[in-house]
Amino acid sequence: MSVNWSPNAISYSGNNRTHSIRIPESGRFELRLADGAANPYLLPAALIAIGLDGIEHKRDPGPRYDNNNYTDQLPPGKVKPLPLNLLDALRCLEANLILPQALGQELVKSYLKLKHQEWHNYSSRISPWELENTLDC
Structure with missing residues (x-):
């Protein structure tokens, strides 16, 4: 069996562990992305803030999927993609209007500053792969 499931998309299901969010029964919620x-x-705190905002504004979470993502992957465009790296995630946070209000402007501003510095430190280094594959010295 080949595994085609990508952790770079967000979808939810009932009692199905191949999706990023699992809601197996009333009152139970499992986020399978966190590590x-x-x-x-x-x-x-962010999950509660976003959840409360969703309830207050009656936001539509989109369709529930019950397919097995390992063997019957959804076609591209059916589920919302997640950021592929830290910089993309930071850009999403910068565009978010809910979390700064819920968690506090100063906290989000400080967090963004810290994580942008981490991204800068990471991206300013040459990886072993880059050394081996991109330098013709």
Whole structure:
């Protein structure tokens, strides 16, 4: 079996672990994207803020998908893509109007400053792959 599922898209389902969000029963929600690198305080706070905004403004979460993403992947364009790197994610946060209001302008501004510096430090280095494949010295 080949695995075609991409973690770079967001979709939700019921009791199906091949989607990024799983809602197996009423009152239960599982975000399958977060990992150990996520801030254990900011992630839940952001989820609650976005969730409350969705409830207040009756936002449509889009269709629920029950396909097996490992064997029956959705066609491109059916699900919303996630940022592919930290810089793209920071740009999404900069455009977000909900989180600065919910978490505080200063917190989001400081977080963006810190993470932009991390991106700069990361992107200013030459990786072993770049050394091996792009330099003709």
